[in-house]
Amino acid sequence: MKPVLVISDRDNVATALQALEPGRQLELGGGALAVRDAVPSGHKIALRAIHAGEAVVKYGSPIGLATMEIPAGAHVHTHNLASTRGRGDLDPAASAPEPRLAEPVDERNGR
Amino acid sequence: MSAMAADLSARPSFLGYRRPDGRIGTRNYVLVVPTVICASVVAERIAAAVPPLGAALPHLAGCGQLGPDMRVTHDTLAAYCAHPNVGAVLVVALGCEQVVAQMLAEAARRHGKPADIVAIQSEGGTIKATDKGIRIASGFAERLASDARERCDVSELVLSLKCGGSDYTSGLASNPTLGRVTDRLVDLGGTAVLGEIAEIMGAEHLLASRATRQNTATELIQIITRVETEARALGLDIRGTQPSPGNIRGGLTTIEEKSLGATHKGGERAPLEDVVGYSAPITRKGLTVMDTPGLDVESVTGMVGGGAQVVVFTTGLGTPTGNPIAPVIKVTGNARTGRQMADNIDLDVSGIMDDSETLAAAADRLFAAVLAVASGQQTSAERLGHREFAIHRRNPTI
Numbered sequence: 001m002k003p004v005l006v007i008s009d010r011d012n013v014a015t016a017l018q019a020l021e022p023g024r025q026l027e028l029g030g031g032a033l034a035v036r037d038a039v040p041s042g043h044k045i046a047l048r049a050i051h052a053g054e055a056v057v058k059y060g061s062p063i064g065l066a067t068m069e070i071p072a073g074a075h076v077h078t079h080n081l082a083s084t085r086g087r088g089d090l091d092p093a094a095s096a097p098e099p100r101l102a103e104p105v106d107e108r109n110g111r
Numbered sequence: 112m113s114a115m116a117a118d119l120s121a122r123p124s125f126l127g128y129r130r131p132d133g134r135i136g137t138r139n140y141v142l143v144v145p146t147v148i149c150a151s152v153v154a155e156r157i158a159a160a161v162p163p164l165g166a167a168l169p170h171l172a173g174c175g176q177l178g179p180d181m182r183v184t185h186d187t188l189a190a191y192c193a194h195p196n197v198g199a200v201l202v203v204a205l206g207c208e209q210v211v212a213q214m215l216a217e218a219a220r221r222h223g224k225p226a227d228i229v230a231i232q233s234e235g236g237t238i239k240a241t242d243k244g245i246r247i248a249s250g251f252a253e254r255l256a257s258d259a260r261e262r263c264d265v266s267e268l269v270l271s272l273k274c275g276g277s278d279y280t281s282g283l284a285s286n287p288t289l290g291r292v293t294d295r296l297v298d299l300g301g302t303a304v305l306g307e308i309a310e311i312m313g314a315e316h317l318l319a320s321r322a323t324r325q326n327t328a329t330e331l332i333q334i335i336t337r338v339e340t341e342a343r344a345l346g347l348d349i350r351g352t353q354p355s356p357g358n359i360r361g362g363l364t365t366i367e368e369k370s371l372g373a374t375h376k377g378g379e380r381a382p383l384e385d386v387v388g389y390s391a392p393i394t395r396k397g398l399t400v401m402d403t404p405g406l407d408v409e410s411v412t413g414m415v416g417g418g419a420q421v422v423v424f425t426t427g428l429g430t431p432t433g434n435p436i437a438p439v440i441k442v443t444g445n446a447r448t449g450r451q452m453a454d455n456i457d458l459d460v461s462g463i464m465d466d467s468e469t470l471a472a473a474a475d476r477l478f479a480a481v482l483a484v485a486s487g488q489q490t491s492a493e494r495l496g497h498r499e500f501a502i503h504r505r506n507p508t509i
Contacts, residue, residue, distance in 0.1 A: 001465045005283065015279055015362070017464065042279035042362030059282070063313065063368035076364070083365035085312050085339060 004028070004045060008060030013044040013076050015058075020045065036073035044076040056081050123299065123478070125485040126260035127267065127420075128198070131223025135267040136195035137420040137485040139258055140166040140436050141251045143201045143244065144188055144215055147173030147208035153229075153237055154203040157244035164198075164252045166435045168500055173210040175508045185210050187390040187502045189218035190416035192226070196436045198258060199225045199251035201244055206232030225251060260487065266300030268485060269393055271419035271437070272376040273306070275407040277354075278361030278427030282372020284444025284463040284473075285425035291474035292423070292481065293398065294378035302396050304419055305377045306403035306410045308338045309353050313367025314374035318400065322383040330386040334402050353405065357428050376425065389503050390416030407432055408499040411439065421485050423477070431455045432499045433492030438484045441491055442477060457484075457491050 004014040020039040039045045050070040055062035064083045128136035141164045145154040151169035158167035172184040192200045192215050200219035204212035212228045219226035227247045234240040293303045315335050322328035353366045363369045384397035390413045393399045403410040415437040422439040429452035433439045442458045443449050449459035462468025
């Protein structure tokens, strides 16, 4: 079995088909890749450096944005990749703070 | 020799029940339908007393519902009464509920099926209603026992496409296998239906580009936007449920990633012909998207309501669920799941992962399995008695 699978030429991550240990050298079509982190089987490994804010691409389509600098060979998962879809937690309109109670009025100075 | 050549050139077919309305059933159930949760136990007892044709549809709704939810409950129950996998219908009513028993019986009769009603309040309680129901359902079962299957063209099939308990193998092996079956079925003039709107989020551009009409593409984007907006309006992060914790352990990080893998089920070229509401009739050949939630049982319940006579359900982590009236074929690309949950898995395509089987060969096996199951071969879910049924609801019970 191949250690990793690259689905599309446009992808910047590959899927590990077996557990990968740090330090292992992978021979890929485009050259060698040094495994940087332990990557469980089924999880993703960066094929090249991906900058914070850059799209992570699998199946030839974006699957979210890198939340930090991701070096080549790193494990790519929830710690460094986040979805951009259905994110009510990021929507300023929806996540407006709870309505605040009126400020206590200082009767002496009329405020 | 010439006979064999003729067989090979023949179009794929299956043995089904031709109904008076022209549709084809892959099963022939006496459906026992409670109008309301309060009638569910009586309905289950009646169906259990009429094996193997008796099938109950226990549910949690039918009263205390407003507007759109009430309509979805009624329409889903009526769709099951009209479904081609059902040969006869007994409606079990309580007597004071919102869902109208006569309308459900009428839905069955309009499609040429015998139908009757038992009401618990007017019969005088559980024992009398159950006794009368068993007599009626037994009579229906006797009539259906003499129905014969006949050869039907593959284009009569409406296949429901479902995935659940997904892991990284779903997007690499089982969903692409099912996608090839979808393309082949649609090429032959058949129909496939894809649900689970949240799991199209991030892959909608691929499906929209295959829409044959502009308004179909627009409708698809609109319902995806609605689901996304609903999550936003709650001020919540859809990541709390999508991908699920099991998906994440399996290596799927984001909903976009899950969706791109999931959407493979819809094939690569099948034209997107229609977008329909939950449990609404699927009327156009080709690929239809139905507005269902991602929850497995609600999703399958809706797609079968729309008219699917067979469900193919891919899974990476393994899941047991079935349906009361439609056979559900379980396919896995995960060899470990294939071994550990062998009871629940009908087809193991994990050979794709280690290159011991090609995608094309796996798709041939799945296509053959769909025709065999459509012709009456039992699935794992049927053998194990998995008959999960749940009607989608959006609003609180009042």
